[in-house]
Ligand code: SF4
């Protein structure tokens with residue numbers, strides 16, 4: 001039995017850093033020699049791939065291994081497919097890695113442009129799901145009008161990351177256009193732009209309500225926004241979408257606005273790059289660019305046991321290959337020197353209570369950990385509030401025994417979801 005909804009907020013005092021009033025230009029990385037895209041793989045579909053090695057592709061072309069299914073990626077370059085290979089992502093998710101070698105001769109696919117005079121949710125969903133920002137368009141399309149509010153993140157959920165903040169402040173015209181398109185193609189008329197206290201100015205006539213949150217982590221996480229801005233507590237085991245609210249990044253909305261403004265599907269990703277010395281850059285590159293090219297562009301070397309984190313310092317995860325590409329939802333890449341990296345240990349829990357004190361959901365984290373370490377996920381969910389967790393990572397951050405609590409929690413939720421699938425039932 002689930003005991004408790006997320007219900008309170010302690011004050012960990014990790015602040016979000018605000019960008020300066022005069023925004024820097026993005027630092028642009030040239031198109032790499034190889035682009036890699038992760039196309040979702042459906043193991044249940046035993047059909048021949050509709051794509052093959054040697055196929056030419058255009059910039060902005062929709063690439064789908066299974067044309068009858070709603071899975072696709074967008075080619076960010078013109079060139080040739082040079083390999084198709086299986087790839088296993090976080091928690092064993094299956095993909096096909098599509099590698100494209102650009103030929104330097106940019107040809108824009110105009111299939112989308114031919115249809116933009118009549119925007120519909122189907123059109124937006126069919127072409128812009130893989131655009132920068134990774135808009136949750138299929139969720140919107142499948143909701144049958146259940147989603148009544150869209151929240152646009154103009155503030156990044158993780159501290160140190162400034163991608164959404166930068167985009168919301170620097171691309172107002174496309175943001176306004178994207179908001180208008182979303183209103184036109186959905187039943188959603190309440191759109192809220194989330195920003196932090198000091199940066200609320202400058203968004204007049206944008207077509208959305210502008211609301212600020214405290215510049216203190218984890219105020220910009222969805223569950224916190226639901227509670228502090230919308231006055232709704234998400235019950236344990238439910239999602240924001242269950243309550244009719246859907247979250248978009250500012251970049252996802254801008255991708256929609258820019259696509260309808262220009263007729264071209266955007267293919268460049270903006271993200272925050274944090275070097276080992278803590279220097280923060282706002283970088284722009286083609287989706288699919290390998291991390292190795294980004295490190296090289298900034299003269300950053302990675303030594304044994306240094307860490308490369310995709311995502312923010314609290315909720316991101318490490319990658320282990322320099323070929324790992326920038327993806328539509330990569331909002332930050334952080335390089336951490338081995339001497340500063342927080343390594344997990346095999347020390348046992350000493351019941352210091354730090355995780356319990358800092359947990360915004362007031363979970364008995366020290367008890368939850370016992371069950372997670374023993375892979376007893378159902379017990380963790382039934383008796384120790386696994387589904388009340390809002391995935392802030394603060395427990396891992398403060399754990400004196402360096403137990404990877406946050407990773408255990410994500411794995412447990414993933415495994416419990418997987419156990420509900422038909423494949424798991426048949427196994
Ligand atoms: S990640 Fe940890 S601190 Fe954050 S809500 Fe979940 S259990 Fe609590």
Ligand code: SF4
Pocket residue numbers: 348349350351352353354355356365366369395398399400401402403405
């Ligand atoms: S912070 Fe770590 S060591 Fe302390 S009670 Fe929580 S899990 Fe145990």
